[in-house]
Amino acid sequence: MELNICGDSEASGSLLKQSTDWSWILKDLEATRALGRYLVQQPERPSLLLLEGTLGAGKTSLVQGIASAIGIDEPITSPTFALAQHYPQGKPPLVHLDLYRLELAAAADDLFLQEEEEAVGMGAILVVEWSERLSLALPEAWRVKLTHRSEGGRLATLNKSDQIRTQTHQESS
Numbered sequence: 001m002e003l004n005i006c007g008d009s010e011a012s013g014s015l016l017k018q019s020t021d022w023s024w025i026l027k028d029l030e031a032t033r034a035l036g037r038y039l040v041q042q043p044e045r046p047s048l049l050l051l052e053g054t055l056g057a058g059k060t061s062l063v064q065g066i067a068s069a070i071g072i073d074e075p076i077t078s079p080t081f082a083l084a085q086h087y088p089q090g091k092p093p094l095v096h097l098d099l100y101r102l103e104l105a106a107a108a109d110d111l112f113l114q115e116e117e118e119a120v121g122m123g124a125i126l127v128v129e130w131s132e133r134l135s136l137a138l139p140e141a142w143r144v145k146l147t148h149r150s151e152g153g154r155l156a157t158l159n160k161s162d163q164i165r166t167q168t169h170q171e172s173s
Contacts, residue, residue, distance in 0.1 A: 022160075027153040032058040032146070035156055036065025039142070040125065046142035046160070047124075048116070050131035053146035058154050059129045062144065063096055066127060070094060078129060084115050086122075093124035105135035112136065 026032045039046065039062075049066075051059040060078040067076045070090040079085040079098045087094040097115050102108040112134055119126035128134070131143070142160040149155050 022158040024156045024158075025149065025153055026058070026156055029058060029061045032061040032154060032156070033065030033068065036062040036067075037069040038065075039144075039158070040066050040069045045125070047119075047126065048138065048141040049125065049127045050134075050138065050141045050143045051127065051129045051146065052132050052143070054148070057146040057148060058156075059146060062146070062156075063094075063127050063129070066125065067094055067096075070125070083111060086118075086124075088122065088124075090124070093119075093122045095119040095122070095124045095126045097126065097128045099128065099130040099133040102133055105133060108133040109136050 024031075024035055026035060039049070051062060053059050060076065063078075064076045067087060067090065070092060072087045072090045072094060074087070076085075076087075076096065078100075079096055080100050083098060083101070085096045087096070095115055095118065097112065099108045099111070102111060112128065113136075116126055118124075131141075142158060144159075145157045147155050147157075
């Protein structure tokens, strides 16, 4: 099934239903940003979004789409050196965390827990790049894995609760 996730043919992607995940083929970075916009416009949008993917897979581009959809106008860059960026002007606010430089799971977990507490207090969406560094079980999180495709573009795979997945699928059909 073809799904235009942002109402613009430039950013359309193919939606592939797998047994436990949703997958989109994203032809370019604009389609990746459009997926970010799409995810936060869902009736049951995520409060915690964990992103996985190699360098250059599109994690920050996905966050740029999220930020755009919630009204954040300032440039969004990966907080690799700052580790976390807070955008309180978003509706809802956004906390963007990057765990790339934290190789020890204990350090990643500690930073995550601190930022999660602040995000909850702000009513913010918490988006975590390099979430594979965490050792915490986070069953409530939406998980997006971005991978490069040999044919070009990217494959984005989303895993979230069955109730939300079924509702979104019915709305998209």
